[in-house]
Amino acid sequence: MRVFLDNDRTTKVLPEVAEVVVKYMTEKFARPDGLYESAQEIYDELEAAREFFAKSINASSGEEIIFTSGATEANNLALLGVARANKSKGNHIIISALEHGSVMKIADVLQKEGFEVTVVPVDHEGIIDLDFLEKSIKPTTILVSIIAIGHFVGSIMPLKEVSQILKRQDHRIYFHTDAAEMYAKFPIDVQELGIDLMSVSAHKFHGPKGVGFLYARKGVRLQPIMFGAESYDKRRPGGENVPGVMGMKKAAELAFEEMDQSLQRLRELQEYFINRVESEIEYVVLNGPRGEKRTPYNVNFSFSFIEGEAISLALSLEGVEVATGSACASETLEPNYAILAIGGDHERAHGSIRFTFNRFTTKEELDYTVDKLKKVVSWLRQISPIKPG
Amino acid sequence: MRVFLDNDRTTKVLPEVAEVVVKYMTEKFARPDGLYESAQEIYDELEAAREFFAKSINASSGEEIIFTSGATEANNLALLGVARANKSKGNHIIISALEHGSVMKIADVLQKEGFEVTVVPVDHEGIIDLDFLEKSIKPTTILVSIIAIGHFVGSIMPLKEVSQILKRQDHRIYFHTDAAEMYAKFPIDVQELGIDLMSVSAHKFHGPKGVGFLYARKGVRLQPIMFGAESYDKRRPGGENVPGVMGMKKAAELAFEEMDQSLQRLRELQEYFINRVESEIEYVVLNGPRGEKRTPYNVNFSFSFIEGEAISLALSLEGVEVATGSACASETLEPNYAILAIGGDHERAHGSIRFTFNRFTTKEELDYTVDKLKKVVSWLRQISPIKPG
Amino acid sequence: MLKYTELVLDHFKNPRNMGRMEDADVTATEGSIACGDMMTVYLKIENDRIVDIKFESYGCAANIATASMMTEVVKGMTIEEAKKITWKDIVERLGGLPQIKYHCSNLAVDTLKKAIEEYEKSLARK
Amino acid sequence: MLKYTELVLDHFKNPRNMGRMEDADVTATEGSIACGDMMTVYLKIENDRIVDIKFESYGCAANIATASMMTEVVKGMTIEEAKKITWKDIVERLGGLPQIKYHCSNLAVDTLKKAIEEYEKSLARK
């Protein structure tokens, strides 16, 4: 059996989606900017796709959707784009301690460009400190970027509360959220949540890799990060990835159809999985919140006395594929910042394993996973010089 | 019959390529950065793909290949990346008058960032003026970007001569070429041609849209245009478009297999097509060079007394899809700069039609095109108030 | 992206009143160098009424279609009626035009008005 | 990307000489806080020869595999021979390691050397 539980990293493309991608690669292959009928058809379909994505988040118009090569590019366009275009209004930016690595890195770059960056801490469950956020707002604050679901530990962020804080201020502060792990899994209403910009990636919900979009509310000024010829969307030049966009649309349609049932089913599976692990394996700590504050797509445990790279390699030899926050598995030999941010120590990061589900994850797969996990954990604990007590 | 002769804009993905893309979407869908076997397989295959592309242009190592979302991004990374990273060495950049719109736009942006840009003119055939180029070099020149095949008019640029000029200088000047219309159509040897950076796009040679690469010679300093988490290639973060890259590889393999025969066959077809048009339609001007100086993938004619948007629309109603350089077809109502650059006037741009082939273009398709062209041209000339003489 | 209505395409494919008129009462040509478009209108006028009209056009599909529609609209009109025609009327009758093409419909109406002006001048000279 | 050789994986899956040794002549533990790895080595020494060796490891797969390989290499060696072992020897015997994992092989050798040192100190004290 092979059980893929690293769905936060990427997901498998569904056959129905692949079919659409193939159609737009081999038949409807024109680009929207030709003067001929096949090009005009593609133009109409891209427009319809933008409308579809806009509707899917209750945006007011398809023009608010900018197709990108993924969420990393969307994050870059949002943060670099807003910061550089609004420099004259202020140079202060706020992000959370649980942003995806791309937002972290972009914030570093902006700091080098002269922006001031405040990182809002999170509590032991991975939920941002709203008081801290409110207090760190200055007259020069132009942008707040809070990830929709806390990176690595699965905490659902209080986006609405953030936007309410921002709306209380005397000046306009743009609100961006990286929703790569939320879109097409949860309902999102950008009006209700007060979101101005939002990043999405198709390969997180069984769509193709290399495509995503940025929602940017009308009126938000953005400086492009890439420049190019006259094209479908001036904010993002280059040959339009039509098969990617149409595949992403199909993937989203399928996801939205099953959204409520999937959330419900996964919530139960998640509880079941957490229960089994906690009752059948000793010395485990759940990283991140429990219950409604946690996305049902994520479970994250630290196993004491053993190390995550070894755990995940051993699991993979048994057919179970997961992620770890261990320093030993990182290129920089740094422990995962998310575990540190929620108050964990080096050892807890070291032994952390992230299990991320997709909406097709089954009880059988999780049972198999628990069985293998028990085997691997007890075996590695046998090897370890550190013993309980 | 439907004849697609706008292959410089994009091409149809081959079934063999689509098959590969599907395989990497639905089966081998992992990303290279996991700790499990499927991820390691993908890592190896990406590495092998980089080696393949490196070999295909005689680069010295796969590390010199940076995958991007296409040639527009590659051009941005090359020009913005080199300019911004080498600012301390100089602020002068040279491009040609026949660059793709993306390079033109990027040069504008660099100008706004404080760089000085010289545009090297081309002769009436669309070949750059090497003397002018050499004379415009200054001690502050850091980068020269010359398109491999003159935009719109199909002139093959003397890349080797350019690099020889650059090598004669006392200081190092990087040489970039936008080879989106040359790669996988012509043999390219970056050592022999002395190229330091080169942009490539898959959808120009029957590969997928949304993927391409930048060749960057070892030692060339580049500032990224996007920033992100630890990933496969630090110079270009974001979820790796594995299906795109593997599809591009397949497309290139197929193209390289048939390269010589295709060039030979298209050269003959091109001559045949030019001959038929010139002998059967009056008042036509070939834009760009004849013979060996011209890519066999491009034919470009101006038809006097009539306008290109109307010609191309009328042709498309007959099933023939082409491009035009007419101001009336452009969003900015500007005549095509390439026609002006080769010394053509507004009227010549107005009546210009670009026919671009792919390696599967047939004599039957071209015969059909000439027949329809004759019909359309004579019909529009009937409508026109301007008459010969 | 240029999106033409079915009606625009129809007028492009089958332009009404297209061609030269050898015995026109008045002929006018207008053209803007900026865009490189050009139009000629021929009028035959009897008792202050446009009894026949023809056009020639050097320009894009919208140019041809608006000229064609304009001729269809004004044929049979009195000169006074024809003078009141605006480019917006033509665009409306065509079911709309891409914004970037509005100037083409302008040209059609301008050429008509120039022809009428010429005609009135020629009357005044008589 | 971490790529382990077949041999590394084999030593990870089936570590040789793994576990506690209750009657060891000497025990040593080394660990670097920076990376959070840790290793314990147990030696049984007779006539200046390592007649038995065991290890425990808290660390990554490379940590476990290099410890395992180290024990296999030095078992049966004289103390003088064992002192000459370097982390490079271990890496070589494993058919290579990812560069970023070299420090794990270092730890294996360091722990061994520390154990030998302790043993020699204890001899000196006698």
Ligand SMILES: Cc1ncc(COP(=O)(O)O)c(C=O)c1O
């Ligand atoms: C010469 C040239 N450069 C760059 C591009 C842009 O390529 P892409 O669509 O991959 O961004 C094109 C195609 O539009 C091209 O023809």
Ligand SMILES: Cc1ncc(COP(=O)(O)O)c(C=O)c1O
């Ligand atoms: C929260 C979050 N943001 C951004 C990204 C980057 O997405 P992409 O691979 O589309 O660049 C990811 C996935 O890696 C993610 O999980």
Ligand code: FES
């Ligand atoms: S123990 Fe941390 S990298 Fe090996």
Ligand code: FES
């Ligand atoms: S004639 Fe140029 S746009 Fe219509």
